[in-house]
Amino acid sequence: MDKTTALKKYFGYDSFRPLQAEIIDQILDKKDALVLMPTGGGKSICFQVPAMVMDGLTVVISPLIALMKDQVESLRANGIKASFLNSSISNDEQDAVFWAAKMGELKLLYIAPEKLFSGNMVENFKNLNITLFAIDESHCISSWGHDFRPEYRQLAIIKNEFPDVPVVALTATADKVTRRDICKQLQIPEENTYISSFDRPNISLEVLPGRKRLQQIQSFLNKVPNQSGIIYCLSRRSTETVAESLNKMGFKAEAYHAGISSEKRSRIQENFINDDTPIIVATIAFGMGIDKSNVRWIIHYNMPSNVESFYQEIGRAGRDGTPAQTTLFYSFADIITRTDMIKSSELPQEQKELMLAKLDRMKQYAEANICRRRILISYFNEDIGKDCGNCDVCKNPRKKFEATVIAQKALSAISRTQEKIALTMLVDILRGSRNQSVIRHGYDQLPTFGVGKDLKSEVWVDYILQLLNYGAFDIAYDEGHTFKLNEVSRQILKGQRKVEISEYISPSERQAAEEELLKRAPSKTEQVKGELFEKLRVLRKQIADAIGSPAYIVFSDATLVDMASKKPITKSQFLEVSGVGQEKFKRFGEAFMKEIFEFVNQNKEIASRMGKGLTQAVTFQMYQDGFSVEEIAQQRSIAQSTVISHLIKMKEDGNEIDLTKLIDSWDLNAIGDAAKELKVKKGDALKPLFEHFEGNVGYEKIRLALWLLDLA
Ligand code: ADP
Ligand code: ZN
Secondary structure (H helix, E strand, C coil): CCHHHHHHHHHCCCCCCCCHHHHHHHHHCCCCEEEECCCCCCHHHHHHHHHHHCCCEEEEECCCHHHHHHHHHHHHHCCCCEEEECCCCCHHHHHHHHHHHHCCCCCEEEECHHHHCCCCHHHHHCCCCEEEEEECCHHHHCCCCCCCCHHHHHHHHHHHHCCCCCEEEEECCCCHHHHHHHHHHHCCCHHHEEECCCCCCCEEECEEECCCHHHHHHHHHHHCCCCEEEEECCCHHHHHHHHHHHHHCCCCEEEECCCCCHHHHHHHHHHHHCCCCCEEEECCCCCCCCCCCCEEEEEECCCCCCHHHHHHHHCCCCCCCCCEEEEEEECHHHHHHHHHHHHCCCCCHHHHHHHHHHHHHHHHHHHCCCCHHHHHHHHCCCCCCCCCCCEHHHHCCCCEEECHHHHHHHHHHHHHCCCCCCHHHHHHHHHCCCCHHHHHCCHHHCCCCCCCCCCCHHHHHHHHHHHHHHCCCEEEHHHCCEEECCHHHHHHHCCCCCCEEECCCCHHHHHHHHHHHHHCCCCCCCCCCCHHHHHHHHHHHHHHHHHCCCHHHHCCHHHHHHHHHHCCCCHHHHHCCCCCCHHHHHHHHHHHHHHHHHHHHHCHHHHHHHHHHHHHHHHHHHHHCCCCHHHHHHHHCCCHHHHHHHHHHHHHCCCCCCHHHHCCHHHHHHHHHHHHHHCCCCCCCCHHHHHHCCCCCCHHHHHHHHHHCCCC
């Protein structure tokens, strides 16, 4: 089977997203790869499709036990043999899973790293026919990443133990340093790195001042009833108070944090996944293990600690690609709390500085005057080339001016100091401050020394940070936060690219602007989902409850949206819906087609708007449900001959239907003879034949006979 066939058959998708096909080819070529894609970008397909195309077993290493269960369940719903090994299952169960793997009965096996390195598992694995290792959340291997896990470090031995098995490492969050570290440790050649766009245009971005937060949340929630969402808080205590307040306001919300017993936590999580509890108020402990595609909004009640975490957290919204909304509440008090937390921690000094610098980038995001998506995307060393139009800054733009010359001054200072300086020194050089450090390095001799005397230092700081956020240069956290030139810098320096930034706003001016913003209701992406979507959603929930699975395992929101717009009522139409593969058609197709059919049948207006294709499909569906041609004609108020034409059309479209049953051989022969006698040819009118039989043989029979005799 080739990769495209596997994609359609098992996952129901027609085409690969950018880079998926290249990555899969690389793996099928037995080469290693590092894959960087944002959450919801479609990483899983990159190893799940090769797993189905290749013989043997794909081993997926994942640190998240809850995620494992979900992924295995989704795979099984798609008719794929998968299982997992981790501490949540008994020894007997583990033996059974291992045996199944050994017998070649599994295509994918998920395992937690601590399990892989326990006992003599690695040796045992050598007896399996492993064709691929996929290492999910691979940034956990690096202490430069934001989620370092010591047990992941051991994965460095995989290449030594299994030199012939290709390794694909995947992550949603890795800056340059982390990326290089992952490659080094897993022995993946750096040039085999695939970075897909980190842009998630369906997620709207918004920062609001962190005042009267509950009130703001209340007015937001009133606008999005029944939608699933997560509110992230900094402390356990605040998750509880916020959840309580929301309950008092009449919203169904539950708090979730690491202090809650693990049974209760998994119950809360299940309720969220199953759409029983729409709102979770959580610390960051929530979400890591969640693969729910219909989370519609995320609110950060407090400031996140870094851009990676923030992006990963908001990335949990809108995984299905349909519009999702995110809001960050920004308050300076949060920054101070976070700063104190870092400073008073037990971490080594170097690590503390790294975390403070990362917090600072988060602060810059919140304070930004330029398109917020640009900032997020440039953080991942990408350039989206235009403003997004789906963030609050784009929607309420601040006054901008052309700052190419300002940028050139800063960039040339960075260049002339061999990219060895950080923010403070850069400002000192530009402003011509003759302090000790400047003089010691001889920077006062540079031609750029003092070229920015005209601007105050806080203005320079603001502009430089805007330029950094714009992507005009990079910052190297592992080299004392020094500034590094990139491709965009070179274009600006050569005068090939113009830069616009926003005018400096003093803290008091900002305060006034925030007050203004607070008065305005937040603008929200419109939700285009109709009545049918709601019906399908209810049906999905019923089915999910009946089979004891989360709703999204049945179908994602994106699939329901596509289904509600295509309104399929036949097999071939149903298989055209994005996200419907063979297995899901078999298991759920009938129930959904019936629901759609009923909906369409009751809505004559919709039916007529959908035109011929639909009316034919309705006839076909009724015929399949056991109605006779006469009954269909009666119920639908159409001629019997029209019913026959519909069925003929459906047959021609490849649907299974035995038309010979509808006419006996005597009629068939008689019509055939008469047609010959009257020399009726393809496309002729039926009236002469009808008159020939003096009205005793109906038009529907004549039409059917001519078609069956190939005379129609
Ligand atoms: P990640 O692991 O990167 O967070 P997933 O693999 O869970 O993302 O994919 C996110 C969503 O996108 C899933 O619902 C998945 O089925 C869907 N998806 C992935 N690849 C495609 C594709 N080629 N076409 C359509 N949908 C896709
Ligand atoms: Zn924007």
